[in-house]
Amino acid sequence: MSFETINPNPEPPKKPEVNMKSVRKFTTLAIIVVALLYIGSTSFYTVEERERAAVYTFGKITHEEGSGLHFKLPHPIQQVRIVPAELTQNLTVGYRETASGDQVVEEEAMMITGDENIVAADAVITWKINNIKNYLTNIEHPETFLRNASIASIRSVIGSQKLDYVITDGKTEIQEQARIMLVELMDKYDTGIQIIDLKFQDIEPPDGEVSEAFRAVTNAREQKNTKINNAMKYENDRIPKARGEAQALIEQAEGEKASRILNAQGDVAKFNAIYEEYVNNKDITESRLILETLEKILPNAQIFITNSNSDTVSYLPLNELMNNRSNTSTSRTNTNSSSSSSSTNNSQTSTQ
Incomplete structure (x- = not known):
């Protein structure tokens, strides 16, 4: 028969020893990573085109930024509010x-x-x-x-x-x-x-009857304005043409006026010249004017000069004399031309 001895105060089991340095190191590293992630997520921001960013520092706007990637201090030191400042x-x-x-x-x-x-x-x-x-x-x-x-x-x-x-x-x-x-x-x-x-x-x-009534008034005014505009358009089209035609008539009348004035001045000068000749030689000038007038009035009339002082009427047939004279001069001209032709032929024959 055996007896076991029981210890009334047993010792607790030993716990494994913890490396406090490793724990501190891990904790510090985790804090640094979290801080970096927080800073990275809150410190960088992007501003799009046609936008601007207002940067708040401790609750007050200190400066503005344009489009692009920008950096700011982490919240709550700095905050950013982006607005479409360049957008209409x-x-x-x-x-x-x-x-x-x-x-x-x-x-x-x-x-x-x-x-x-x-x-x-x-x-x-x-x-x-x-x-x-x-x-x-x-x-x-x-x-x-x-x-x-x-x-x-x-x-x-x-x-x-x-x-x-x-x-x-x-x-x-x-x-x-x-x-x-x-x-x-x-x-x-x-x-x-x-x-x-x-x-x-x-x-x-x-909407309702009032609206319809005023719409009718508006349509009537628009039609009125349309007709006024059409009338103004017609007026603007016709007035320049009428002014041009009037100016052409005025210029034509001025030309006719100047022409008639010049013709009248020429007639006056001609009359004055004839009058001066008439003053110097009344009979000759008067006879000449009569003859020139007769030539204009009766261009095919035959002229006879008569003398009615005696019992026998004598006349001088000027037309026949003028015709004979012209025929004589024509025959002489033909004779001279034929004689010159003969002399030319004879000279050519002698030369040969």
Whole structure:
């Protein structure tokens, strides 16, 4: 029979010894990796084209960056806010563009005119950011502020005009006045927003009989303007032609006037020359004028000179004498030519 001795205070098993240096080294390495990952994820940022970045240092904007890859100090030292500063944007008032088409926003579109009528007006505002600091710090919700300011400007201008003028001839003027007022509001509150343009899409009364009546008035005015433009076009086409024709007639009349004046001056000079001859030799000049006049009046008449002082009428047949003289001279000319021809032939024969 055997007996075992039992130890009332047994010793606990020994734990394996831990290398504290390795633990510290691993912990330090993990912290460094996490810090690097955090810095890498929060310190590098990219700015796209037509965007600009505003860099906040301890909550204040210190500088701006353009497009590209940039570095900043990690959060919360520095923060970045990127805005489309180089992009021209459009803001609609009175309606919204949806996939199914334009949807009217009545609380924005309905406006009261100066003569207490209601019109529906919708517009498009073209704008861009021209001062990033003012845009990010002076207004909390820029687009909401811009839409409200646009509605206020449009209602202020339309509220001072009559309905007939608003929906017909005054659309362009009202549009320009609203744009100027909106620009003044943006400058007054230093919003950093630049208003490029404000254009109305439609200004018309609410649907119904009133709308149809005013639409008929608008169509009549448009037809009136079309006819006026056509008349002006016809006037601009005809007046230059009429002026040209009138100038041609004037120049033709001036030429005729100058020609007649010159002819009259020539006739006067001719008459004065004949008169001087008439003063010196009245009888001869008178006879000459009579004969020249007779030659013009009766170019084929035969001329006879008669003497009726005696009982026998004597006359001198000048025409026959002139004809005989001309025939004699012609025969002499022929004789001389034939004799010269004969002499030429004889000379040639003697030479041979």
